[in-house]
Amino acid sequence: MNYIVPQSELKIVGTRPVRPDGVDKVTGRATFGADMTLPGMIWGKVKRSPHAHARIVSIDASKALALPGVKAVVTAADFPEIANEEAFVGEGPMNFRDLSRNCMARDKALYEGHAVAAVAATSQAIADEAIELIDVRYEVLPHVIDVEAAMAPGAPVLHEDMFTTGVEPKPAKPSNIAKRVSFTKGDVAAGFAEADVIVEGRYTTQPVHQAYIEPHACVAAVSADGQAQIYSSTQGQFMVRAYSAKVLGWEIANLRSYPMEIGGGFGGKTVVYLEPLALLLAQKSGRPVKMMMTREDVFRASGPTSGAVIEVKIGAKRDGAIVAAREVLKYQAGAFAGSPIGPGCMCGLALYDLPNVEVIGYDVVSNRPKVAAYRAPGAPITSFAIESALDELACKLNIDPLALREMNGARDGTKTHYGVTHKDIGFLSVLEAARSHPHYKAPLQPGQGRGIACGFWFNIGGESSGAVHVNEDGSVSVVSGNPDIGGSRASMAMMAAEVLGVPMDQVRPIVGDTASIGFSFLTGGSRVTFATGMAVTQAAEKVVDQLKTRAAQIWDIPVDAVEWKDGKAWPAGLNAGAFEPLSVAQIALKAGRTGGPIGSEVSLNAQGAGAGFGCHICDVEVDKETGHVKILRYTAIQDVGKAIHPAYVEGQIQGGAAQGIGWALNEEYIYDKNGKLENAGFLDYRVPVASDLPLIEAVMVEVPNPRHPFGVRGVGEVPIVPPMAAVANAVRSATGLRMEHLPISPPKLRAAVDAEAKAG
Amino acid sequence: MSKHHVTTTINGEAVEFLCETQETLLDVLRNTLNLTGSKEGCASGDCGACTVIMDGKMVCSCLVLGVEAEGSSVTTVEGIADGETLHPVQRKFLEHAALQCGFCTPGFIVATKALLDANPNPTEEEARYWLAGNLCRCTGYDKIIRAVMDAAAEMRGEARAA
Ligand code: FES
Ligand code: FES
Numbered sequence: 074m075n076y077i078v079p080q081s082e083l084k085i086v087g088t089r090p091v092r093p094d095g096v097d098k099v100t101g102r103a104t105f106g107a108d109m110t111l112p113g114m115i116w117g118k119v120k121r122s123p124h125a126h127a128r129i130v131s132i133d134a135s136k137a138l139a140l141p142g143v144k145a146v147v148t149a150a151d152f153p154e155i156a157n158e159e160a161f162v163g164e165g166p167m168n169f170r171d172l173s174r175n176c177m178a179r180d181k182a183l184y185e186g187h188a189v190a191a192v193a194a195t196s197q198a199i200a201d202e203a204i205e206l207i208d209v210r211y212e213v214l215p216h217v218i219d220v221e222a223a224m225a226p227g228a229p230v231l232h233e234d235m236f237t238t239g240v241e242p243k244p245a246k247p248s249n250i251a252k253r254v255s256f257t258k259g260d261v262a263a264g265f266a267e268a269d270v271i272v273e274g275r276y277t278t279q280p281v282h283q284a285y286i287e288p289h290a291c292v293a294a295v296s297a298d299g300q301a302q303i304y305s306s307t308q309g310q311f312m313v314r315a316y317s318a319k320v321l322g323w324e325i326a327n328l329r330s331y332p333m334e335i336g337g338g339f340g341g342k343t344v345v346y347l348e349p350l351a352l353l354l355a356q357k358s359g360r361p362v363k364m365m366m367t368r369e370d371v372f373r374a375s376g377p378t379s380g381a382v383i384e385v386k387i388g389a390k391r392d393g394a395i396v397a398a399r400e401v402l403k404y405q406a407g408a409f410a411g412s413p414i415g416p417g418c419m420c421g422l423a424l425y426d427l428p429n430v431e432v433i434g435y436d437v438v439s440n441r442p443k444v445a446a447y448r449a450p451g452a453p454i455t456s457f458a459i460e461s462a463l464d465e466l467a468c469k470l471n472i473d474p475l476a477l478r479e480m481n482g483a484r485d486g487t488k489t490h491y492g493v494t495h496k497d498i499g500f501l502s503v504l505e506a507a508r509s510h511p512h513y514k515a516p517l518q519p520g521q522g523r524g525i526a527c528g529f530w531f532n533i534g535g536e537s538s539g540a541v542h543v544n545e546d547g548s549v550s551v552v553s554g555n556p557d558i559g560g561s562r563a564s565m566a567m568m569a570a571e572v573l574g575v576p577m578d579q580v581r582p583i584v585g586d587t588a589s590i591g592f593s594f595l596t597g598g599s600r601v602t603f604a605t606g607m608a609v610t611q612a613a614e615k616v617v618d619q620l621k622t623r624a625a626q627i628w629d630i631p632v633d634a635v636e637w638k639d640g641k642a643w644p645a646g647l648n649a650g651a652f653e654p655l656s657v658a659q660i661a662l663k664a665g666r667t668g669g670p671i672g673s674e675v676s677l678n679a680q681g682a683g684a685g686f687g688c689h690i691c692d693v694e695v696d697k698e699t700g701h702v703k704i705l706r707y708t709a710i711q712d713v714g715k716a717i718h719p720a721y722v723e724g725q726i727q728g729g730a731a732q733g734i735g736w737a738l739n740e741e742y743i744y745d746k747n748g749k750l751e752n753a754g755f756l757d758y759r760v761p762v763a764s765d766l767p768l769i770e771a772v773m774v775e776v777p778n779p780r781h782p783f784g785v786r787g788v789g790e791v792p793i794v795p796p797m798a799a800v801a802n803a804v805r806s807a808t809g810l811r812m813e814h815l816p817i818s819p820p821k822l823r824a825a826v827d828a829e830a831k832a833g
Numbered sequence: 834m835s836k837h838h839v840t841t842t843i844n845g846e847a848v849e850f851l852c853e854t855q856e857t858l859l860d861v862l863r864n865t866l867n868l869t870g871s872k873e874g875c876a877s878g879d880c881g882a883c884t885v886i887m888d889g890k891m892v893c894s895c896l897v898l899g900v901e902a903e904g905s906s907v908t909t910v911e912g913i914a915d916g917e918t919l920h921p922v923q924r925k926f927l928e929h930a931a932l933q934c935g936f937c938t939p940g941f942i943v944a945t946k947a948l949l950d951a952n953p954n955p956t957e958e959e960a961r962y963w964l965a966g967n968l969c970r971c972t973g974y975d976k977i978i979r980a981v982m983d984a985a986a987e988m989r990g991e992a993r994a995a
Binding site for chain 1: 853855863867868869870871872873874875876877879880882909910911913914919923926927928929930932933934935936937938939942958960961962964965966967968969970971972973974975976977978979
């Protein structure tokens, strides 16, 4: 069924109720990964490599094992060797050999912070002491941090078996370039020949961390017969189960994975780090084991997103019509292959209708922590370059930057350079909303500037399960297979309540563990409200069918003579008015006599996710003396499909924008010459705080996605795509300086001001 | 090494505990007293997830030693509501959807209460600077600030009515 109707016809969807899990979260009762304890529990800690690149010559744990209170030590020797095979999971490829070696270094430590051993002991203090007593001998190897240095001939090679894929013929020598990807459309050379104006630029971005406030944490327990439980803070309990089973060589059915509340993920909790270690320590020690990362561990050993170098060339006619675009992207993958180079190659130019395009991308390893997904993985990096270049183009042509995007913007039927044709997209509506927003016309003072930038993300669907059960008293339970990071329990309950026609507080949503609900791919890709929401909606519809059938039985009339309205069964047609309507509670009361429990679980593979587009408007004031950029006003406009709970949709947009502002202005990984991270803490890796930001206005444009019952599109990822260029373009407008390198931190801006003064 | 015996008041109740010298108040709250509402985001005083009120002052409990709690009075997030009745700050956080993952929320609730105890009528800028030691990575602070300002307004209103 389809509920894409005017808001006035919806009772619950589109309103802003208090979220069902809210009270526990404001009173401190909500149980996150690190809050879990089990009887007899002991503590696990990780020993990490102090070197950026080193061969592990030997590991001697005898002294640690002799320390009273130490119950187990594990190293790579305790894990099975995993074959080099690639599986595709959700947003990107996954190589389980690499995953295993990232959880626990084998043969070589590939970055500072790489796990080389783990211990379990009866107290945290003893575990810390034991870590010091493990004697690891290293042969330190030359290392490489920078992406272009890693690509250069003669660079230290991380993996002797890495031969660049995607080039013909196959290279004779191993290198740090894992793969080359390319996309072409039309003929770029011919396109550039036609251009009246060409802009070129070389842009760089730094790796930034998702910086969820909750460090990774889990508790594992294994019984003597091999049945195991893992409680963890994760974006996917099924992911934890599958990945841990794979890394340990265990059977999936023996592992039950419980999703705890999760304190932010943004893509960074879509993999495992501690879970396989905790499970193995629990098995070896015979005791439940709790493991938590410190904040330093989080920075050094869990995935940031790539830093990159991007070269862009765009050609246009004098009227602004773009005739050709060429982009070369070099993305850092960290120590193992797998940067988001694919989406990087696709997303930047996906917003525009371009006749001639060539995009080339490289996935490059170096001695840094392996990257993990971060909100719209790959897209913000490419869009920083493309949207900055478009701003340059608009300046050169003396065209309004919004007009340039309106003229070239993708619409239904636009074929992208990666072969997909856009359908039911709302980009032009977003641009229209930006143009008519008062912010776009508001006057600026001297020293202030305004920038705009746009962003795109595919959004995904995928495998999801949802269940709806009517309880004996007529209350309703909704079970989903996806951890709730930003209010998805609320949206699940709202969709179910809307379909059932009952009040929201009659519906209690929970997140099930891996044995309580069918398989669901993890919370990521902006997929949950779309895909899991589709499963829950269908399950609720099946429940309505059952309720109608039961009412028909109670009244002894044909089921097609029963209508469901306002949460009640009504006799319809010839029988209209013949019986009093029956509520869910009244039908539930008689469930035992009409066929048993009422409920339904739906598992599906949701197709037809609707792509999302955003346009951000940013005003800044630049202090040329100090190099400080102050964000004065920020408006983020986005096509959200249909906002189920508008407050949480706005929250996604505001939060993504704030992260993007941090990426633009402050955040970066800083290494010393030995390849050691110098700023592994919140003091020196500075994420935006409340006093850095203004209110962020989120403008929701609702262009429904016809392939979802309520018109939902994913919303969580698009908002982090535009900010870097929006800020850089605003700085350009305020100062005339084109900042091509992120972050636009005070020293960089000062240097640009000085360079200009010298040149001028 | 023998443990220290500490007598203190937490959320209005007399509490005794034993702790090692190096254990922080946050460790004691979470691991010894099972008050896991206070969170550890950094253990270095940089995120505010562990914020508690100690003798009327807002502190990061990860920077306070357990032994320092001797003879003091500590309020944690578990002590902000009055039984079943939420504190206006908690209610406004819910009404304004001022949390997504909720991990930073206990720290913000405690810090906001401390703010409004000290300054019932803060400007938006004052609120932003007071809360600058509390990191939230999910919300961009917009809805948090709105909730804080609304809670302040409501509490002032109640005070006038009383
Ligand atoms: S845990 Fe205390 S400030 Fe972060
Ligand atoms: S709500 Fe997640 S960190 Fe604030």
